[in-house]
Amino acid sequence: METATPFVPTPDDAVRWQDDRLYLLDQRVLPARIEVLAYDDAAAVAEAIRDMVVRGAPAIGVAAAYGVALAGRTAFAAAGADWKQAIEADLERLAGSRPTAVNLFWAIRRMRALIATLDAADPFATLLAEARAVHEEDRASNRRIGELGAALITAPTEIITHCNAGALATGGYGTALGVVRAAHAAGKVERVYADETRPWMQGARLTAWELMQDDIPVTLQADCAAASLMAQGRVGWVVVGADRITANGDVANKIGTYGLAVMARHHGIRFMVAAPTSTIDMGLATGAEIPIEERDPAELLGCGGNPVAPAGCAARNPVFDVTPAALVDAIVTERGVVLEPTPERMRALMG
Numbered sequence: 001m002e003t004a005t006p007f008v009p010t011p012d013d014a015v016r017w018q019d020d021r022l023y024l025l026d027q028r029v030l031p032a033r034i035e036v037l038a039y040d041d042a043a044a045v046a047e048a049i050r051d052m053v054v055r056g057a058p059a060i061g062v063a064a065a066y067g068v069a070l071a072g073r074t075a076f077a078a079a080g081a082d083w084k085q086a087i088e089a090d091l092e093r094l095a096g097s098r099p100t101a102v103n104l105f106w107a108i109r110r111m112r113a114l115i116a117t118l119d120a121a122d123p124f125a126t127l128l129a130e131a132r133a134v135h136e137e138d139r140a141s142n143r144r145i146g147e148l149g150a151a152l153i154t155a156p157t158e159i160i161t162h163c164n165a166g167a168l169a170t171g172g173y174g175t176a177l178g179v180v181r182a183a184h185a186a187g188k189v190e191r192v193y194a195d196e197t198r199p200w201m202q203g204a205r206l207t208a209w210e211l212m213q214d215d216i217p218v219t220l221q222a223d224c225a226a227a228s229l230m231a232q233g234r235v236g237w238v239v240v241g242a243d244r245i246t247a248n249g250d251v252a253n254k255i256g257t258y259g260l261a262v263m264a265r266h267h268g269i270r271f272m273v274a275a276p277t278s279t280i281d282m283g284l285a286t287g288a289e290i291p292i293e294e295r296d297p298a299e300l301l302g303c304g305g306n307p308v309a310p311a312g313c314a315a316r317n318p319v320f321d322v323t324p325a326a327l328v329d330a331i332v333t334e335r336g337v338v339l340e341p342t343p344e345r346m347r348a349l350m351g
C-alpha cells in the first residue's frame, strides 16, 4: 500500500477502482489532509478496513468485494489452477477485519457464491466485474433511498444526524446523507445538526466536511447537545444509517444512536434509519445477537494524540449500540420503506 494521487477525490470517491488497483480515500486524516492510498492485495485491504482508512457499512462491503477480486488475482498468480484453495486465507482475513457491519459478510458471501461457480481458469476479470457490480448497485440503492427518505419529510425542517452515513461511508451518495441531499434539493432541509460522534469524530471530520462541500447548511454540535436542541422544537427528524438491522427491525449503528432515538421519542421527533437491504441480517432475530465491536480504549483516552483522561484510567469503548425497533419510525431501503418495523413487516420487505 502506498500514498498515491492519480485523481482528485471527492466524497463520492472514497472507494475507487482505477488502473487495476483499489484506491481508498484515507478517512483517518480527513479533513486536514486529502490523501488517497493504493492497494494491490487483500491483506492490506483487510488492514485498511480494521484501521478505518475506509469505514461505514456499505463502503466496507464494497472495499471487501474489491479485496476478494485482488485475492483472486494473487491466488491465481501463486497457485494457478489451485487458486480456490489459495484464496481462502485472504477471504478469512477480510471477514475478520471488523465484526458489526453485516455488509462486509454480505459482500464476501456474494463473492463466494460466484467463486463456487468458477473453474480453474484465472478468476480475476470475473471477480472484478462482480465487485464493480456491488459498487454500482450500492450507488444506485443510495439514490433510491434518498428519494424515498426525502418523500417522508413532508415540510421544511431541521435534521439531526449522527456519525457519517454519507458518500464517504458508502459506494457513493450516502444513505442518511443521501436522504439529506435529496431532501435539500427539494427545499426541505433548513439545517443539519451533525453530532461530533466521540471518540472517532466521524460527524465533525467527515459529515461536516461532506455537507459543506454540497453547500448544505450544517452546524456541528457535541453529542451531549442533542437533547437541548430537540427541546427547542425545530427538529423534525433524526436521520441515521445502520451497520446491521435484524429480522425484527432492531438497528445497530454508531454508539450514541440509541440515546438519540430515546430522546427523539421523548420530544415527539421522528426517527429514520436509511440503509440498503445489504445491511439487513434476517439471520438474526433481534439486536441482542449482533456482535458489537469494542475498539482500543486509547481512542477514548486521547484526542488527536493528546491525553484527555488521567493516565491509567479504565475506559470502555463499544463503538456501536442497538436501537430497539420500537423507537424507529421508518427504515428506508432501496426496496421500499418499513414504517414502525415489526418482524412481519421486515419479512414482507425482504421476501
Ligand SMILES: CSC[C@@H](O)[C@@H](O)C(=O)COP(=O)(O)O
Pocket (backbone or CB within 6 Å): 055, 056, 057, 058, 101, 162, 163, 164, 165, 166, 169, 170, 174, 175, 176, 202, 240, 241, 242, 243, 253, 254, 255, 319
Ligand atoms: C452508511 S454508513 C452507516 C453506518 O455504517 C454508520 O452510521 C456507522 O456507524 C459507521 O461506523 P464506523 O465505525 O465509522 O464504520
